[in-house]
Amino acid sequence: MTPTENSSDSTHFGFREVRREEKAGLVRGVFDSVAGSYDLMNDLMSAGVHRLWKSAMIDWLMPQKGQHLLDVAGGTGDIAFRFLDRVGGEGHVTVLDINHAMLSVGQDRAIDQGRLHGLDWVNGDAQKLPLTDKSVDAYTIAFGIRNVTDIPLALREAYRVLKPGGRFLCLEFSKVEAPLLKQFYDFYSFKLLPEIGGIVAKDKASYQYLVESIRLFPDAENFAEMLREAGFGQVKYRLLSGGIAALHSGWRL
Template sequence: MSNERTTADGGMETAYGFREVGQGEKQGLVNTVFHRVAERYDVMNDLMSGGLHRLWKDGMVSWLAPSKRPGYRTLDVAGGTGDIAFRIVDASRGAAHVTVLDINGSMLDVGRVRAEKKGIADKLTFVEANAEELPCEDGAFDAYTIAFGIRNVPDIEKALSEAFRVLKPGGRFLCLEFSEVDTPLLDRVYEAWSFHAIPRIGKAVTGDGEPYRYLVESIRKFPNQENFAAMIRRAGFSRVTWRNYSGGIATLHSGWKI
């Protein structure tokens, strides 16, 4: 498979990094990756982004501006370790209830332990489920967030449709994801760092570089800013916009259910 960036027309369903896999095979392979990295996932995020992922996530929750009124409900998808959920609870001054949904039980286990240590377990519900088939009622949530997870979903359009379904009218969709660097020279530096350094760091820290090779390749296969925004619009969202962080290394996409 080519390492060129894919388009909004698809290509992710059978792309396991740069490898082409059979229909239905990708999810199992991705699950294995995250079982292998769960315990060191946040440490590796620091190493992979130079700590910038923390600022990007802060920016995501700041743009969400969660309500401080009781009853505000957020669904955080692919958020097993709790990074986004904890920030939402803090930003809402404890008013928000966050359902943390992840297909990977190992990631959720890490999140549960962290929530207990923070003393906010009562503000969170942890659910093991698939983003393509959410076990949630229509119009159940005020906001849907997903950070660095949607590119690992085989059928992204189905996941976006599900996001639209479970949001209330007036609900907010926010997706933080690695994207296409739009700054000259930075793109070359970032690519060299990604493909050469990150798998080696992963192996040094976790003893296994292969999962990080997949994570890097999956970033390259993910649609760029314009193409992903088009997918969000096709799912039914309005007022679709995005913000680039760090020259486009990461992008925060926003849409509203109107």
């Protein structure tokens, strides 16, 4: 049976249709390939604006001293380091990533920056979190949810591990609506970015996938509805940079 014969057996890997059980391995291969240049490529993909978006994410989270944050798909440490800086080191972050190579990059960065406390590095799956129920104060995921095979399952897992009153925040690419911006963004994404990836990361195909995965991710309102269906309350979102990205917030009430 081919993937197209039964939609429940198939999913998308970029614009390709693949068997659901294949996607995690394919995604892992992408990030194995680009881990060493991931932060540089984020700068190139967003013209450096991803740094402002991540700061906005932490601003909206409003971290408090003593909180335990679970940062999923956060292997390089970008969100974790910002969180710890905001609470003056008086907090704890569990950085979870399915990809060993990405975690290695983050651990090396932490050592280089002298960050020896307040961090756990866990190799794990967003769809089956190795944490107990109601065990973390906040859950963040930045540019990772679109790579998950079963997004509703990952959202239910996020809800499960949050304490009552806990906060979910997701930063992800979204849908550009303004016609002129969309025209430029499509040209940049499909024509230029894979070529840049081929030069900088020596991997054009992986960046072609990343561009395609952005286009297949739900728009902000549809993703907000997925959060509500997972059980979250007070669901809100903010569009960033004309809809290139969006911040999504929900609470376990």
